[in-house]
Amino acid sequence: MFKKDGEYGGGGETIIARGVKLEGDFKSEGNVVVEGEVNGALTTSNDLRVSEGAKINANVKAQSAVVAGEINGNVKVKDKLELLATAIVAGDIDTKNLSITPGAIVNGKISMGDIAPAEEPAPKTNKRESKKSKAIEPEDIEL
């Protein structure tokens, strides 16, 4: 996914390496690897990797993400969020698919899936109508 030194270019990838601090709102359309420190909102329409020892002090948005470092802010991931054993997230998580390795720390609310918010209970119907109503099949619920 990411090239080594001397081979950059072509892919549009961004690497914030250890020993480097980024201040301000960062937006990217390519893959992003954070190994250093980011103080500001981080948004990418592609993949994000937060390496062990990395620290992000802001809200994060990405298509998919693998986190082994620390995020102090809300995390919104469209597709899959993977929290590795060394991950620390102090903020709310909103994602479609979530994987948490034992050892990872999350202090915040977790929202998952594309399920629509619960509607108010429907008014009581007579028995005939209730017989006609279709039973909810498991495949109707997308997790």
Add this chain to the structure above:
Amino acid sequence: MYYYVYDEFVQGRKYEKDLFQIENRLTDLGISGKIGRLALFKDAGELVKDEIRRGAETVIMVGNDETILKIKKILPEVKTTFGLLPLGEEKQHLSKILGMPQGVLACDVISARIVRELDIGKVNDHYFISRVLIPDTNVAIRCEGTYEIAPKEKGDIEIRNWGMFEKKEYLSANPEDGLLDVIVHAKLGKKDGDSTALKLKYVDIRTKEQMPLFFDNERINGNSFKIRTAPRRSRWIVGKQRMF
């Protein structure tokens, strides 16, 4: 109409035989043209611009990296197609990036005429082709006006346009994407750390004290640098072996 510009160093006896072969091959391929010869105190850029005014549609520089650098200031001003016919062993990094083989072999590549529009970098009022280097600094770089990156300890900052060769290693960049490759080589204590890499349209650097900045074969001192790219502002004949 083709116009061939012979650099000063290729006009000696050493390259007489090579030039004879090249001129014959160009005639065989039907792409021979007028020849201009660079000399001391002759402005290469003005020489080429004059010939473009007279109708030259393709300008082939015969020489090496230095030959291209002599005319880089006129590249964004003209819509002419340029090419490099590499001669001599030294300073042939740009020819490798463009995929141009040495000597007479380049004639066939010129004839095949694969043309690409390439970016030209600009630092303040100076154009650059390969890269900008700010050595041993921890100055903050303002990126596209929205955020700043700064190494915690001193290291080299590179801003690549076409990229370059250093100790036979190709420091790559994409000269066709309209973006600069910003590489920050951070240090961790005494060790070299990993490199930060970003693709950006422009960066600004400001410091309180004067600092040196190197680009191509030039050096400037200052405390405020605006580094930009002029996307696809030069047309080049390239070979299949090009590095991008």
